[in-house]
Amino acid sequence: MKEADKILGKVVTGFAAICLTGALLTLPADAAPDIPQGFDSDGEKIFNRFDETPLAAMTGTDGKRTLDVYYELRQYPGSPPRVPHDVPLSFSGDTMKCLSCHGRGGYDVNQNAYAPVTPHPEYESCAQCHVPRRTEELFVETEWQSIEPPRLGRSEMGGSPPPIPHSLQIREDCIACHTGPAAVAEIRVEHGSRGNCRQCHVPMIATEPRKEFTRNN
Amino acid sequence: MKLNRRSFIKSAAAGSAIAAAGSIFPGISFAGWQKQEDASGNITWQKAPCRFCGTGCGVLVGMSGDRAVAVKGDPNCSVNKGLCCVKGFHSVQALYGKDRLKKAQVRKNGKMVEVPIAEALDVIADKIKETITKHGKDSVAMYGSGQWTIPDGYVASKLFKGCLGTNNVEANARLCMASAVTGFMTSFGIDEPMGCYEDIEHADVFVTWGNNMAEMHPVLFSRMLASRKRKRDVTIIDFATRTTRSSQASDKSILFKPNTDLAVANAICYEIIRNDWVNWDFVKKHTSFHKGKTNIGYGTEDHFSFKDKPEDISFEEYKTFLQDYTPEKVERISGVSAKDIKYLASLYGDPSKKVTSFWCMGMNQHVRGTWINNLVYNIHLLTGKISTPGNSPFSLTGQPSACGTVREVGTLTHKLPYGVVMKEGARKKAEKIWGLPAGSIDPKPTYHTVEMFRALDRGDIRFMWIQVTNPMITMPNLNRYRDGALKEDRFVVVSDVYPTPTTDVADVILPATMWVEQEGMYGNSERRTQHFDRIVPGPGDTMSDTWQIIEVARRLGFEKQFPWGEDEYIGKIWEEYRQFHDNPKHNMAPYEVLKARSGVQWPFVNGKETRWRFNTKHDPACKKGTDFDFYGKKDGKAWIWARPYEPAAESPDQEYNFWLNTGRVIEHWHTGSMTRRVPVLHNAVPEAYVELNPEDASDLGVVNGEKVKIISRRGSVTMKASINGRGVPPRGMVFVPFFDESYKINEVTLDAFCPISKQPDYKKCAVRLEKA
Structure with missing residues (x-):
């Protein structure tokens, strides 16, 4: 057995114990005729994920993933995170290997951690956007800056549901990131049993391109 | 001596990179980026085509204050429908490398000295005049790029082919398309x-x-x-x-x-x-x-x-x-x-x-x-x-505007925006649109890219202006062409955004604005023209490549051909250029349409884009009454x-027994001058390597990461072996990505080309390997 396979073997075995049953999440193929796919920011995704995810998998946290850890992997709010764990060099194109952990989540023995669930399992060429780090050195120092990550808990009134502070593009599936044991502790919801997230949480308009409202006189 | 100057710059750069690495990672940083001070936290988004490959993805550049701080895929762009790749998602970071060229430099007594940009432009204009007087009009050349915006290439062609009357205009798309x-x-x-x-x-x-x-x-x-x-x-x-x-x-x-x-x-x-x-x-x-x-x-x-x-x-x-x-x-x-x-x-x-x-x-x-x-x-x-x-x-295509700028504007020695220089009708059309006397354009093509660098080496060309490209990494059989560029009495001007091995051979360096620091258009692989506004202010004295050429043209006395003001020139140039394509086979969209949409396909006829050409159902240029019309041919x-099978120029033999194949990786784009300055991309693939077949590696006695010397009849490079990595060559072949200026694999490659297209073959030459 090659070294790479051994590592992978362990990961997969670790998963088998706790992995959730069922096939990977797939989007339904049959939309009503003439209705474009993915309307309402792919709102359908939330309902599909909700249907297919057992309640047990939406609760609990190991508390290890925090916002600090989350942003450490990113270059600006919304950038694709880099891969923080070892990836065998030959681990190049077989996307099912990524999705075997990140498709539905689960516990990984090697890392002693739960795998975060991707909000976009329909994109299979994972290494197109997510790359590991082979060195920490830079080629040339950078003057890159970006904005502060969005503040949490921006309810309009005490206790009212906070708005969605990020773009929904490629991150339409609330349940993937905001529930379950791998969810970032600060943004995990306590009410995973409610499946219609955008009933209460609405996108905050300042994070999207927008036109100023004018009244028609 | 130029060589000394060059090696000094190189060692200085290496030193500062090591220092930089130390100061950036004093420990684990709290977050992946430095926080902008006094920012509202709100981002405004503006459309642009991606800076990198020829796919032509639409991106939305997120602005906070006067800085680009984020990227999203443009959901309105039919190319990518909101998705990008890792380069596109981090593309704006390429604007912010610490060593951006912000000042013009001119070589004085062998040393590069920072000067006001106006002075550098004077030097360039004087040198063009002097070289033409001494050696004739065909001793000056422009070498551009498939990363030139359409206006960049258009004004370059107008100045060199039209005003100066030399067909010494080529672009790196010769090497790719x-x-x-x-x-x-x-x-x-x-x-x-x-x-x-x-x-x-x-x-x-x-x-x-x-x-x-x-x-x-x-x-x-x-x-x-x-x-x-x-x-x-x-x-x-x-x-x-x-x-x-x-x-x-x-x-x-x-x-x-x-x-x-x-x-x-x-x-x-x-x-x-x-x-x-x-x-x-x-x-x-x-x-x-x-x-x-x-x-x-x-x-x-x-x-x-x-x-x-x-x-x-x-x-x-x-x-x-x-x-x-x-x-x-x-x-x-x-x-x-x-x-x-x-x-x-x-x-x-x-x-x-x-x-x-x-x-x-x-x-x-x-x-x-x-x-x-x-x-x-x-x-x-x-x-x-x-x-x-x-x-x-x-x-x-491989470059964002190889189609738009090189193929459509015609920035190759034999081409004009419409037709070829050999055809009288095409010359007349250009002379009329450009307001030049009849006979201004030379009917004879001069040098294709490889021959142009040979001419620089021989001394037939004495002045070369290089914009938006890095030939001192990308020319095959590189040693010859670098030595040629460094000869006495050769004057090389380089417009770029970062120091590269090409700015190392320059006598004048012009600091250029990059991508969304200027207004412009690209043209992608599927005949789509993509406009972008000036979204981010360029740093220091940076100037768009188009404007650099306009400034030099005016110093040479061509104010009449280059009359536009700085706030309107892109739109004016576009509308002038569009006249060349005023027919249903190639009609381009008006400026206002380009500004409004995330890319528009040509032929753009009666307000409609053409998806499938030569098909009468889709293409209004087709003759009616037939299902297809291949109207390009008489x-x-x-x-x-x-066309028969014929072998490569140099195949493996007893002595040089391996094929050498070269190419790219997803993280780095071309010579890496931009992508290596993007932290995520450099961290993922910090250096080039040579891919070997596992059995060849075992015969050679090399394991992953050990050094291998790759030797051809032209040069050699020593680099780390990659076995069962990103790609696996078959037995008898090695593969090297060319992005890394520390391992110039093109010193090893061969400058053989297709006799019809004159495009070099970077995928095939013979090498032997030694364990180093």
């Missing part, structure tokens, strides 16, 4: 793909010819995978010389020996005819058969010249020509089993399947690049699988060519 152009011209008489990316959703079969799309055109590759997932019965065949990510994701990977794609393509046609899978109605109405010269050489000698002599042949003669390419005979040449050849032929031949072929550098950087382009068109023409949704021979037909 010239064979695609000559392929289109010889088969169809008009350049650029007939299809569009929508073919991806319509096709049942994809064959990628020598094309690792998973890394090189990742967003289109994802579109292919998504279509396969949705439709289930989609087949992707990877036909290549090396096993890659694309092979892994494909349904079948077929490997062939270098250069033998010519034989396999002919064998596929042989099988199509033998099984009578020919679409006779299409072939009789819309094609004609031809042959050209054979044994056409490789161009490795100075002053090489070649002119093809097309002759008409009959279908029977074509069929006889194919007798040399039975699957069994071709199996012996190519290493592809007769069974696999027949399988490929059956996919193309099945009338119920729509087939799209994709290719890029594998077929273009090829000593018979024009021929292999012709041969793949043959397959699509014999089966009539062309110019209809999903049936598409699709030549992809006979209204597409040409099927009898």
Whole structure:
């Protein structure tokens, strides 16, 4: 057995114990005729994920993933995170290997951690956007800056549901990131049993391109 | 001495990089980026095409204050529909490398000195005048780029070809797309793909010819995978010389020996005819058969010249020509089993399947690049699988505006924005639009890119202005051309955004604005013109490449040809340029339409984009009353060519017993001058390496990460071995990505080229290996 396979073997075995049953999440193929796919920011995704995810998998946290850890992997709010764990060099194109952990989540023995669930399992060429780090050195120092990550808990009134502070593009599936044991502790919801997230949480308009409202006189 | 200056700069750069690394990672940082002070936290978004490859993804650049702080895929852009790749998502970081060139520099007494940019522009204008007086108009040259914006290339052509009267204008797209152009011209008489990316959703079969799309055109590759997932019965065949990510994701990977794609393509046609899978109605109405010269050489000698002599042949003669390419005979040449050849032929031949072929550098950087382009068109023409949704021979480009600026504006020695310099009508049209006296444009082409750098070495060219490209990494047989550029009495001007090995040989460096720091347009692989505004202010004295040329042109006395103000010049240039394409075969969208939309396809006729050219249902330029009209050729037909298999210029032998193949990785774009300054990308692939087959590595006694010396007749490079890494070459081949200026693999490559397109073959030369 090659070294790479051994590592992978362990990961997969670790998963088998706790992995959730069922096939990977797939989007339904049959939309009503003439209705474009993915309307309402792919709102359908939330309902599909909700249907297919057992309640047990939406609760609990190991508390290890925090916002600090989350942003450490990113270059600006919304950038694709880099891969923080070892990836065998030959681990190049077989996307099912990524999705075997990140498709539905689960516990990984090697890392002693739960795998975060991707909000976009329909994109299979994972290494197109997510790359590991082979060195920490830079080629040339950078003057890159970006904005502060969005503040949490921006309810309009005490206790009212906070708005969605990020773009929904490629991150339409609330349940993937905001529930379950791998969810970032600060943004995990306590009410995973409610499946219609955008009933209460609405996108905050300042994070999207927008036109100023004018009244028609 | 220039050489001393160069090595000094290099060592200084290395020192500062190490210092920088120490200060950036004092420990684990709290977050992945430095926080902007006094920012509202709100981002405003503006559209642009991505800065990198020829796919032409639409991006939204997120602005906070006067800084670009984020990127999203543009959901309104039909190319990528909101998705990007890792380069696109981090593209704005390429603006902010600490060593951005912000001041002009001029060499004084052997040392580069910072000067006001106006002074540098004076020096350039004076030097052009002086060189022309001493050595004639053809001693000055402009070498540009498929990353030039359309206005950049347009004003360069207008100044050099029109005002100065020299055809010494070339661009690096000669190194990447010239064979695609000559392929289109010889088969169809008009350049650029007939299809569009929508073919991806319509096709049942994809064959990628020598094309690792998973890394090189990742967003289109994802579109292919998504279509396969949705439709289930989609087949992707990877036909290549090396096993890659694309092979892994494909349904079948077929490997062939270098250069033998010519034989396999002919064998596929042989099988199509033998099984009578020919679409006779299409072939009789819309094609004609031809042959050209054979044994056409490789161009490795100075002053090489070649002119093809097309002759008409009959279908029977074509069929006889194919007798040399039975699957069994071709199996012996190519290493592809007769069974696999027949399988490929059956996919193309099945009338119920729509087939799209994709290719890029594998077929273009090829000593018979024009021929292999012709041969793949043959397959699509014999089966009539062309110019209809999903049936598409699709030549992809590598640079964001290789199509827009180089092929459409015509920044190659023989080209004008409309037509070629050899044609009187084309010269007259240009002279009229440019307000120049008749006879201003020289009817004789001068040097193609390789010969231009040879002319610089010989001394026929004394002044060269290089913009938006890095030839001191990318020229094949690099040692000769770098030594040539460094000779006394050669004057090199380089406009760029970062220090590179090319600015190291410069006598004047102009600091350029980059991408969205200026207004401009790119043109992508599917005939889509993409406008972007000036979104971010450029740092220091940076100036757009267009404006640099305008400033120099005015200093040379051409105010009349370059009259525009700085707040309006892009729009004015566009509307002037558009006059060249004022016909239904090539009409371009007006400036206001380009500004409003996320890219517009040409021909843009009566307010409508043309998705599929030559198809009467979709293309208003077609003659009415016929289903297809290949109007590029006088006979209204597409040409099927009898082109034989011929070997590479230099194949492995007893002494140099390995093929050397070169290319890219997804993280880095071309010579890495931008992507290496993006932390995520550099951290993922910090240096180049040589991929070896595991058995070859074991014979050599090398394990992963050990050093290997790669030696050719021209030079050598020593670098780390990569075994079972990103890609795996077959036995007898090594592969090296060319992005890393510390390992200049082009000192090893050969400057052989396709005699028709003059595009060098970076994929094939002979090397030997030593454990270092």
